[in-house]
Amino acid sequence: MCQRITQDTAKRRNPKRSASAMRVLVGVKRVVDYAVKVRVQNNTVDLANIKMSLNPFCEIAVEEAVRLKEAKTADEVVAVSVGPKQCSETIRTALAMGCDRGIHIQTDLRTDYMELQPFSIAQLFQKVVEQEGSELVLLGKQGIDSDCGQTGPMLAGLLGWPQVTFAASLSAADGGITVERETDSGTETIKVPKLPAVVTCDLRLNEPRYATLPNIMKAKKKKVDTIAAEDLGLDLSPRNDVLEVFEPPPRAAGIIVDDVDSLVDKLRNEAGAIP
Amino acid sequence: MTLLLTTIARASVNCVQKRIGAAGRAFSSSSSSIEHFNSGSDSDYDASVQPPTRLPITWFTEDEEMIRYAVRQWSTQELKPIVREMDDEGCLRPNILQDLFDNGFMGMEIPEEYGGSELSFTSACLVVEEISRVDPSVAVLVDIHNTLTINALRFWGSAELQQQWLPRLATDTVSSFALSEAGAGSDAFAMKTTATPSPDGSYYTINGTKLWISNSKEAGVFLLFANINPSLGYKGITAFVVDANSEGLTVGRPERKLGLRASSTCPVVLDNVRVEASNVLGEVGQGYKYCINILNEGRIGIAAQQIGIAKGCLYDIAMPYLQERQQFGRAIGDFQGMQHQYAQIATELHAAELMTYNACRLKETNSSSFVKEASMVKLYAAQVAERTASKTIEWLGGIGFTQDLLAEKFYRDCKVGSIYEGTSNIQLQTIAKLLQAEYKQ
Numbered sequence: 001m002c003q004r005i006t007q008d009t010a011k012r013r014n015p016k017r018s019a020s021a022m023r024v025l026v027g028v029k030r031v032v033d034y035a036v037k038v039r040v041q042n043n044t045v046d047l048a049n050i051k052m053s054l055n056p057f058c059e060i061a062v063e064e065a066v067r068l069k070e071a072k073t074a075d076e077v078v079a080v081s082v083g084p085k086q087c088s089e090t091i092r093t094a095l096a097m098g099c100d101r102g103i104h105i106q107t108d109l110r111t112d113y114m115e116l117q118p119f120s121i122a123q124l125f126q127k128v129v130e131q132e133g134s135e136l137v138l139l140g141k142q143g144i145d146s147d148c149g150q151t152g153p154m155l156a157g158l159l160g161w162p163q164v165t166f167a168a169s170l171s172a173a174d175g176g177i178t179v180e181r182e183t184d185s186g187t188e189t190i191k192v193p194k195l196p197a198v199v200t201c202d203l204r205l206n207e208p209r210y211a212t213l214p215n216i217m218k219a220k221k222k223k224v225d226t227i228a229a230e231d232l233g234l235d236l237s238p239r240n241d242v243l244e245v246f247e248p249p250p251r252a253a254g255i256i257v258d259d260v261d262s263l264v265d266k267l268r269n270e271a272g273a274i275p
Numbered sequence: 276m277t278l279l280l281t282t283i284a285r286a287s288v289n290c291v292q293k294r295i296g297a298a299g300r301a302f303s304s305s306s307s308s309i310e311h312f313n314s315g316s317d318s319d320y321d322a323s324v325q326p327p328t329r330l331p332i333t334w335f336t337e338d339e340e341m342i343r344y345a346v347r348q349w350s351t352q353e354l355k356p357i358v359r360e361m362d363d364e365g366c367l368r369p370n371i372l373q374d375l376f377d378n379g380f381m382g383m384e385i386p387e388e389y390g391g392s393e394l395s396f397t398s399a400c401l402v403v404e405e406i407s408r409v410d411p412s413v414a415v416l417v418d419i420h421n422t423l424t425i426n427a428l429r430f431w432g433s434a435e436l437q438q439q440w441l442p443r444l445a446t447d448t449v450s451s452f453a454l455s456e457a458g459a460g461s462d463a464f465a466m467k468t469t470a471t472p473s474p475d476g477s478y479y480t481i482n483g484t485k486l487w488i489s490n491s492k493e494a495g496v497f498l499l500f501a502n503i504n505p506s507l508g509y510k511g512i513t514a515f516v517v518d519a520n521s522e523g524l525t526v527g528r529p530e531r532k533l534g535l536r537a538s539s540t541c542p543v544v545l546d547n548v549r550v551e552a553s554n555v556l557g558e559v560g561q562g563y564k565y566c567i568n569i570l571n572e573g574r575i576g577i578a579a580q581q582i583g584i585a586k587g588c589l590y591d592i593a594m595p596y597l598q599e600r601q602q603f604g605r606a607i608g609d610f611q612g613m614q615h616q617y618a619q620i621a622t623e624l625h626a627a628e629l630m631t632y633n634a635c636r637l638k639e640t641n642s643s644s645f646v647k648e649a650s651m652v653k654l655y656a657a658q659v660a661e662r663t664a665s666k667t668i669e670w671l672g673g674i675g676f677t678q679d680l681l682a683e684k685f686y687r688d689c690k691v692g693s694i695y696e697g698t699s700n701i702q703l704q705t706i707a708k709l710l711q712a713e714y715k716q
Contacts, residue, residue: 053344089337096341210349213379213402214392216341 021075022172022195025134026065026099027125028081029055029111030090031145040247044114045145052086054093057140061201063208064170065138066098073172074136076100080128082121083111088224095219096211102222103128107229109236113146120236122154127232129159134196136177141166141200152200159198164190166202332632335401342398346405349378358410361537362684365529371413372449372493380406382445383421384429389441396422396572397635400579404631407583408591411688412537414580416449416490422576424450424498427514427569431557436516440496451494453485453517453543454566460487461701463500464509464563468545470501472552479503479550481515485543489695491526492539495519499545500562512563514556523548534687572638574696575649578631578656581692585624585660588667588685593617596671613670620663627652627659647709654702657692664689 032038033051040046054062068074079094081087082105091102105124109115129137142149149165156163164179168187171178176193182202211219229236257263267273335343353374361368375381383399385391399421407414425444428437444450459466468483481501491497497517504511517524527542557565597608597617607613630652637645664686668675675682693699 089341092337092341096345210378211341211345212377213342213345213383213394213398214387215379216345217338217392217394220338 021072022068022135023133024065024068024074024077024136024138025129025132026058026061026077026079026094027137027139027151028058028062028079028090028094029140029143030081030083030087031055031112031143034144040245043245044242045112045245047110047112052090054090055140055143055145057142057144057201057203058094059097059140059208060203060205061138061140062094062097062099063206064167064201066209067206068136068170068172069098069100078103078132078134080105080125082107082116082124082229084108091224092216092219093211095222095224096215097209098215100222102224103132104224104226105229105232106226107236109229111145112143113148114242115238116236117238117240118146118148118150118154119239120234121151122158123234124229124232124236125151125155126158127234128227129155136195137161137198139198139200141202149200152198156198159196161196161198162192163198163200164192165200167199168202168204170199170205332629332636335397339395339398339401342394343401343405345378346380346402347408349374350406350409354406354409354413358681358684359678361410361412363536365531365536366539367413367416367493367537375413375417376446380417381420381449382425382441385425385441385445389437390445391441396575396639397632400576400631400635403576404579404583404586407580408587410537411580411584411685412535414583415535415538415577416493418573418576418580419452419489420444420450422573423452423569424496426572427498427556427565428516430569431514431561431565432516433553435553436556440516443495448495449490449493451488451490451497451519451543453488453491453497453499455485455487457484457486461698463566464512466500466502466512467505468499468501469505470503470513470515470550472503477552479513479515479552479555481517481545481548481550483545485545487530487540487695488526488543489538489540491541491543492529494526497524497543498556499543500566501545503559507560509563510560512566513559514562514565515550516554516556517545517548517550521548521550532691534684534690536687570696571646571649574653574702575631575634575638575645577692577696578627578634578649578652581653581656581660581689582624582628582631584685584689584692585620585627585656585663588660588663588682589617589620589624592680592682592685593667593670600672607670616666617670620659620666623659624663627656631656647706650697650702650705650709653697654693654699654706657689657699660685660689660692 030052032045032047033053034056036051038045038050062079065074065077069077077099079091079099079102081090081102085106087104087106091104095102105128107116111121125137137155139152139155141152152165153163164181166181166183167179168182169180175195176191177195177197177199178189178191179199180187180189182204257266264274268275354371357368357371379392380402382389382391383394383402384396385393387393403414403418406417425441428440428444432440454463454466456466456468466483468481468485470479470481472479481499483501485499496519499515499517500512501515502511503513519526523546525544525546527544530540532540594608594617597613598606600607608617630648634645634648634652637648664682667682668686671680671682674680677683
């Protein structure tokens with residue numbers, strides 16, 4: 001049901017579009033910068049004056065979307081971000097990398113699992129995807145703040161679309177896509193014969209380009225629509241309660257053992273690592 | 276005596292206005308009467324106009340922050356891994372040059388219509404600082420290209436020259452500033468390179484040898500200063516845009532230097548090099564003026580480079596090390612002796628940084644009254660960079676003296692800061708002259 005509506009909407013919007021060029025939507029999350037050492041304060045991660053940047057996996061998703069556009073497989077790439085006013089910078093980075101326009105779902109609720117959780121994010125994205133008539137949604141496999149990896153699969157579920165996660169390579173042909181996905185036991189090749197679909201992107205999918213200075217400036221002129229999250233008529237309250245947030249205990253010093261027997265003894269009796 | 280008082284009064288009114296936004300407007304009526312005493316020499320500041328932003332100098336615009344972040348990403352990921360090799364080899368890797376163009380670092384202030392990014396001067400200095408924080412050799416190439424040659428071309432070049440060169444300078448051609456000679460350093464006007472006009476004046480024949488020319492090995496074009504008529508003295512000095520491929524032009528062997536080793540510094544020999552009259556930058560005989568004016572702003576870029584060196588030492592090497600290195604049972608950064616030292620250095624770095632970006636803002640808003648500040652900032656930033664690099668090595672101890680860390684490279688690199696683009700003595704001279712001129716009866 002969902003599929004038919006979105007595809008019809010797309011055709012109605014732009015009847016002259018080439019049948020094979022798809023509309024792509026990319027999620028871009030504003031997260032704590034990967035190099036920052038976070039501190040826990042008041043049972044939550046202290047975000048005051050912390051450097052924030054584009055989630056690395058989202059950056060990979062943006063790069064893939066832009067490459068699809070450069071190969072003329074994608075028609076238009078829309079970057080979507082959920083978060084506070086500063087998400088405009090995150091969207092602007094995506095625009096500087098080559099996305100055509102942005103949608104900012106504005107909210108001051110924390111998007112690192114403390115307030116907004118993947119189910120709500122997925123619901124917000126569902127609204128935008130249906131409105132835009134997107135055919136391929138590219139998301140990072142997880143946010144490096146919450147490390148959930150749930151938004152992609154939940155969104156696919158809500159939309160009733162096929163999903164492929166941990167994509168390490170993506171190619172499009174004949175209205176469908178072929179994705180190689182990496183798992184702990186090896187690589188699988190999955191063929192999605194017909195779009196629309198949700199794909200989450202993993203590290204080895206591509207190496208994102210640097211946003212060049214001219215493109216950073218040109219990105220200012222690209223269109224960004226802002227919607228208030230509350231206006232989308234959803235219940236955004238968290239489904240899960242966060243009970244406690246704490247830093248992992250500091251790593252204890254290692255010990256050097258004299259022989260294999262004492263190693264086995266310590267592993268079995270002290271560490272409880274072997275039965 | 277009267278002049279002394281009014282000058283002080285005006286200076287403080289200006290200060291106050293810049294700091295107290297709305298209240299500043301109340302001062303404007305009183306300042307306009309004081310302004311009557313202004314000889315008009317050093318300030319175009321119009322007190323009746325809305326005062327500029329009241330934000331701290333260190334609060335940059337969203338554009339500038341995005342630009343700084345983009346440069347930092349590139350420089351830490353692509354440039355940092357090969358800095359040591361480039362220093363050892365004494366040359367820039369070609370892929371780095373290509374990256375500089377691809378990322379838009381080479382046509383920063385060039386208008387969009389010519390393929391540039393149309394950024395502000397402050398943005399350009401931020402880029403130089405960020406690159407310098409990783410490799411000052413690459414930063415100096417970017418700085419000279421953008422703040423000296425490209426800007427001179429934009430300010431005084433004919434429409435044809437701009438059309439011909441700006442797009443190339445933005446996309447694939449490195450430029451170089453050829454002023455100095457064996458006998459003409461601080462005394463630049465003592466240059467001996469001649470540009471003899473042809474009988475019909477349609478071209479010039481240039482003969483001479485330039486020395487100490489940065490970027491010369493990579494350059495596709497030179498902004499070269501030569502005298503069309505030595506009997507006129509410095510009033511014969513003319514600026515020429517010279518294609519590096521010109522017949523008779525040879526770039527000599529790079530100097531083996533103490534620092535900035537990856538930056539090429541070579542002699543440039545001109546043997547009957549023919550240059551069309553259309554390649555004269557601006558007017559014949561005005562070269563001396565152009566070179567002074569462009570160096571006035573170029574030196575703010577050098578200050579940005581020195582700030583980058585200081586930050587690379589203090590923030591990226593010294594401070595982390597001081598927390599990590601333990602002696603006598605504690606981090607050496609905890610000892611009061613060390614704390615007092617790095618506090619002092621951090622304070623001076625902060626001051627130099629503010630001076631640099633204030634000079635940038637002054638230049639952007641006011642084209643005539645930043646000369647003294649630019650000299651002050653180049654003088655001071657070079658001194659701060661040298662102190663910071665030197666102290667960093669001391670704090671690091673033995674390892675600071677080895678090539679395991681980049682501190683020793685920064686120490687070697689920073690020394691030229693007090694020498695090129697106007698030695699420290701010349702800066703002091705300039706500052707004194709301008710200061711004294713405000714007080715002369």
